[in-house]
Amino acid sequence: MDHTKLSQSLEDYLEMVHMLRLANGIARVKDIAAALTVKMPSVAKAMIELKKLGLVTQEPYSGIELTEEGQRVAAMILNRHILLKGFLIKLGVSEAIADKDACCMEHILSAETLGKIEDFMKPAEAVPSPKKAKSVKNKK
Amino acid sequence: MDHTKLSQSLEDYLEMVHMLRLANGIARVKDIAAALTVKMPSVAKAMIELKKLGLVTQEPYSGIELTEEGQRVAAMILNRHILLKGFLIKLGVSEAIADKDACCMEHILSAETLGKIEDFMKPAEAVPSPKKAKSVKNKK
DNA sequence: TTTTATTGTTAGATTTGTCTAACTTTGAAT
DNA sequence: ATTCAAAGTTAGACAAATCTAACAATAAAA
Numbered sequence: 001m002d003h004t005k006l007s008q009s010l011e012d013y014l015e016m017v018h019m020l021r022l023a024n025g026i027a028r029v030k031d032i033a034a035a036l037t038v039k040m041p042s043v044a045k046a047m048i049e050l051k052k053l054g055l056v057t058q059e060p061y062s063g064i065e066l067t068e069e070g071q072r073v074a075a076m077i078l079n080r081h082i083l084l085k086g087f088l089i090k091l092g093v094s095e096a097i098a099d100k101d102a103c104c105m106e107h108i109l110s111a112e113t114l115g116k117i118e119d120f121m122k123p124a125e126a127v128p129s130p131k132k133a134k135s136v137k138n139k140k
Numbered sequence: 141m142d143h144t145k146l147s148q149s150l151e152d153y154l155e156m157v158h159m160l161r162l163a164n165g166i167a168r169v170k171d172i173a174a175a176l177t178v179k180m181p182s183v184a185k186a187m188i189e190l191k192k193l194g195l196v197t198q199e200p201y202s203g204i205e206l207t208e209e210g211q212r213v214a215a216m217i218l219n220r221h222i223l224l225k226g227f228l229i230k231l232g233v234s235e236a237i238a239d240k241d242a243c244c245m246e247h248i249l250s251a252e253t254l255g256k257i258e259d260f261m262k263p264a265e266a267v268p269s270p271k272k273a274k275s276v277k278n279k280k
Numbered sequence: 281t282t283t284t285a286t287t288g289t290t291a292g293a294t295t296t297g298t299c300t301a302a303c304t305t306t307g308a309a310t
Numbered sequence: 311a312t313t314c315a316a317a318g319t320t321a322g323a324c325a326a327a328t329c330t331a332a333c334a335a336t337a338a339a340a
Contacts, residue, residue: 007326007327009326009327009328028287028288029287029288029289030286030287030288038327038328038329039328039329039330040287040288040289041288041289041290041291041328041329041330042327042328042329043288044288044289044290045326045327045328046327049326060288060289060335061287061288061289061334061335061336062288088253088256091253091256091257091259091260092256092259093250093252093253093256094252097250097252097253098253100250101248101249101250101253104248104249105245105248105249108241108244108245108248109241109244109245110233110237110240110241112233112234112237113228113231113233113237113238113241116228116231116232116233117231119231119232120231147296147297149296149297149298168317168318169317169318169319170316170317170318178297178298178299179298179299179300180317180318180319181298181299181300181318181319181320181321182297182298182299183318184318184319184320185296185297185298186297189296200305200318200319201304201305201306201317201318201319202318
């Protein structure tokens with residue numbers, strides 16, 4: 001709703017909280033720090049910001065939780081990441097580099113460019129009749 | 141030679157010096173500021189850094205010049221910009237957005253990804269025989 | 281249960297990049 | 311030649327994001 005534009009850094013932290021929760025069920029400060037190769041106090045400060053923005057919650061000395069809004073924003077960022085990584089791989093980039101570069105691109109590309117990349121990625125189906133081509137197909 | 145990795149910000153300033161010199165023959169502080177939508181003191185500070193790095197020179201109160209190294213680095217950045225903008229346009233992105241997104245991407249993409257994008261952009265020629273695909277003009 | 285190692289937090293320093301305000305230089309118009 | 315507006319510079323404030331060092335809480339071992 002509020003759409004407070006996050007810095008690249010905060011987007012990375014939020015996304016990592018989401019990924020660790022998907023992978024481990026819990027997002028701990030130590031693991032966030034390791035995954036982003038920063039020190040724990042950097043994570044702590046970032047979490048304070050994300051809490052202020054209403055995107056995460058945390059019981060002191062425990063794992064980080066996502067609010068509903070945080071969940072929504074994190075999922076959006078992660079989807080961009082997945083899209084971009086797949087796109088780069090399709091161009092022939094190696095998995096590791098695709099992951100790394102997607103991680104940078106996900107914070108900066110305009111909606112228009114992301115849309116065109118989506119189009120590029122799904123020409124498999126959705127071409128039978130070029131009319132009201134609104135083949136929604138329900139993603140996910 | 142030294143390969144001091146420039147920040148995104150300094151890359152932007154250096155590239156803009158180059159572009160203004162190509163367009164106007166001279167890169168003035170005021171024009172750099174206008175083009176990057178920052179204030180003149182920000183340009184002044186950036187120029188101090190670029191001078192320290194041996195990439196630009198300047199007579200006090202005059203236009204900015206590029207050193208040989210600065211010229212080389214700036215040209216490399218501009219080439220990336222041109223490549224990426226063309227790539228996005230090929231994907232169907234509008235010119236204005238392509239320019240803006242290329243401007244972000246040019247600072248972050250790995251050499252591998254840039255190479256694959258180059259490959260993607262030039263399948264016009266260089267496809268006759270898929271062998272030592274190093275079709276570097278070789279007359280004969 | 282007490283001790284100890286691990287994890288998390290707080291405080292404060294540092295770097296980078298921006299800004300505003302004030303000052304200086306330059307060059308064009310009077 | 312003098313004045314004055316435009317362009318450039320300097321000084322200093324501020325915000326974001328990182329770090330190290332020191333401290334606090336938790337959990338694991340003894």
